[in-house]
Amino acid sequence: MKGANILIESLRKEGVKHIFGYPGGVLIPTFDVLYDTKDIELILTRHEQGAAHAADGYARASGKVGVCIATSGPGATNLITGIATAYMDSIPIVFITGQVPTSLIGNDAFQEADIVGITRPITKHNYLVKDVKDLARIIKEAFHIASTGRPGPVLIDIPKDVTTSEAEFVYPEKAEIRSYNPTTEGNPKQIKKAAEMINAAKRPVIYAGGGVIISEANEELKKFTEKTGIQVTMTLLGLGALKSDHPLSLGMLGMHGTVYANKAISGSDLIISIGARFDDRVTGKLDEFAPHAKIIHIDIDPTSVSKNVGVDIPIVGDAKNVLKLLTAQIKKPSIDDWNKKIETWKKESPLSYEKDSKTIKPQFVIEKLSELTNGEAIIATEVGQHQMWAAQFYNFKNPRTMLTSGGLGTMGYGLPAALGAKFALPDKLVVDIAGDGSIQMNIQELATAVMNKKPVKIIILNNGCLGMVRQWQELFYDKRYASTILSNFDTDPVTAKNDMDYIPDFVKLAEAYGAYGRRVTDPAEVEDALKDMIKRDETCIMEFIISPEENVFPMVPAGAGLTQMIGGMA
């Protein structure tokens, strides 16, 4: 069998149904095989970065391994941001890149790039296939490595001549990698110690991250929190681990977290961290982070433990396994006073914003969307203010419904990720919440959505600027808006409404791609527009012209402690 056939047969063995990709010279033999392959759909994006993020959104929404293919040289380098995004957020994706023939490697050949070298620090593992005999084994290993332990992207670089050479096809039953054995069962002694610590705690808080979503431990988390009465705060990637309106939910913590989550963490005597990694956006200034708290850290990746903060009881293992064992051993600690205190904080400083009848408030749009979809839509976001508003005001009910680039913070992630999710779950409503800056970074994928009749819904919260950076400039750089203004508006969105002060015209842009576009400027029209968007069986852009200087609050300034929040305090 030829290498190209071995590749596709191997993907079939792995149960792959969708590949996001873009062709190129060295990939012609592979695409030629795909041309006759009916049970695996190749989705042609309009840019390789779009393919990478689509595979990412597909993986996050479905829990399956995403697959992405791109050609050598520029095709491969265009994947970089997508690979790094997946790496930072632990998303299982197998990236396949074409490479120039083995005889030309190292010769600065046409469209040659050392993609294995380039991606070494942003992949969980990568391979250059030098011999077609190794191809099937490598694919087996790649899927195994990508999806187990702490998941992550794995890249396989395949020279053209490998795809045209012959070998016998034998697909290994099991990946046998003697040097790779992730620990999934938590150490029982450590779990016992943790249970004792929890039972004795007076002011405990659960801090749940993306690991809970990845290990599908949301039910276990629910049982754990309901049995103990310990409140749960979530990271950006942890949203959906416990539904946002659960009485024991504290919402998100950190830089733009809720006041009460940050107060609870700061005042706690025990933090139970589950699948989270004490990222700087979560902890704020490390010296001032939870000064009185002991820390139990449950994580599958030993390198996450004690990296940023010292940990009292590390438990290396899969969140689901560990939570099951832990819940069985804990009693309800006496924390009524503490929970009462938290309830007071919740009442004192809820997430809020100033209502306005003239100008559309972005928070209002998201609140409405949450209400109309019952918190059950799959939400993808780009990166910036709109992302934080989505995190704050959308009431996530289920895991795997928040697709967002948390670690790398990749603008342009949302639209292709939404598209990927729509391929994985075509019956679900998938909404990309975007800003007018971010959406332009991968806007070309509108074509992919329209052509494939995958109606993703795009909400653009248009403030005519790069809002998050502008917010920092307003607060910390004396309103010097260096290169953050994308429009000609005179800061008055009412007079700027319908003319070309806003560039591009997103309605016309939608139409140019064969999608539906609608611009909304009146707060009274928001609900109708969202209903219209939800109902439509076509890709659409709903553009909401929002107040340009709306800020995301509350906020912990960079480098400050979590208790030094600005805005949003009662």
Place this chain on the structure above:
Amino acid sequence: MYHTISVLVENHFGVLTSISGLFASRAYNIQSLTVGPTEDKTVSRMTIVVEGDDKIIDQVKKQLNKLIDTLKVIDLTNEEYVDREIALIKVEAGVNERSEIFQVTDVFRGNVVDISHSIMTIEVTGTTKKINAFIDLLKPFKIKEMVRTGRIALGRG
């Protein structure tokens, strides 16, 4: 504090790059790194001397373990171990200096491996400390060139 860490890795191409890349991208301070074959031809041993406090060293070891091609990471620092390094040192040595250099080399159990009218090249093996002392003694003779292998080490017993 310096730690001597022994790492057994799969003998695949690219492993050395992964490891040196790991140190570079996380700004760990490598003092020396050696790599060579072991009794098992599918396995290579790297000996890495790295500087850092306990927290950094802990991360270094975990990060090394995290690499897919890493089989085993052993921090020899707190164990009994033997370590050796080789140096080749080229010194200016005319007829008048030769005998003194021979004497010093003898004391350190080194070997003169090359000699010409004005140059001697000496090989010396030992711990890092011993080699430093030897180099110090040769300094008055003007060292022209020098190369050291970096430390290799094995646990005792």
